[in-house]
Amino acid sequence: MMRLFLAALYTALALGANAALAEGATGDVVSDAAGLREGDMKKLQLHDSPIDLPAAELVTLDDTPASLEDYRGKWVVLNFWATWCAPCRAEMPSLDRLQLAMPDIAVVPVATGRNEPVAISRFYAEAAITSLPILRDPKSALSSRMGVMALPVTVILNPEGQEVARLIGDAEWDSVTAQSVLSALMAGH
Template structure:
């Protein structure tokens, strides 16, 4: 597992550094940074999500009204997902008093694999199982990780696609919007 101080794998870091040295690549990198967040379309309803947690308890998005929610769609095979999880866990701790619910929604993996992953990494985020991928499909998730931000009224506000530094000041501003 990558360390918390190294948000990118060594290979990805080398690729980004090499690209940053090319003058024509700088605008592309800046555009990708800005494209991490996309506002939820106003005309699009927030899907009604019902999933089961690793604890066996059902979880419904409608039951979370009154609290801001971040649904992080991930998989154990996804390196960027694994890299951002420690920062997500820290974010959840920091905003627990404000009522933030941060849930890791595993995409179509066997429960035993998810449990092994959590045991090996020591991560303690609440995990929901999207066994058939229906929740990911309803939110239009095609890139992992993807995080859906939902405000206290139960309305999806924005989507963050790809690996993101959830320990950043930008992340704190985004969570404050909820």
């Protein structure tokens, strides 16, 4: 019963948040990319102006400090996920394939909250994830500051490290549509 309640709450939050973000989307690049959205990408909300990211410390699997600043200068597909999140787990192989299909972008998953390093490693091995880094936000500092209320959430960052789009929920990130939308965003920058 509790799982059903949590699933309903997750769905309500995801739908409500995407609708709220949709109201602010306008602009030429946004219009170009927006016109390409089909299927899962209809959930992608494009912002009318870039949003600066809050500062936050991330760590690698072995607790070495890491930062999103390492990806400055590249387009980034930043994915917030957790080992216990079924939609996150289902989505991760498509993110891995996206990285292989579009090597000019950085696909950066961030395990948010309580995710044991052993569980992350086991999942990467089981799902045959080979192209993606392992970053963690163990205290959910970054995800909280960015308003991530449910998982998964994927945020598109421009080369300046600013948020230009957000998708709440899972998606097939290696689809032709997703790649077309990402390419349109990159071309308009």
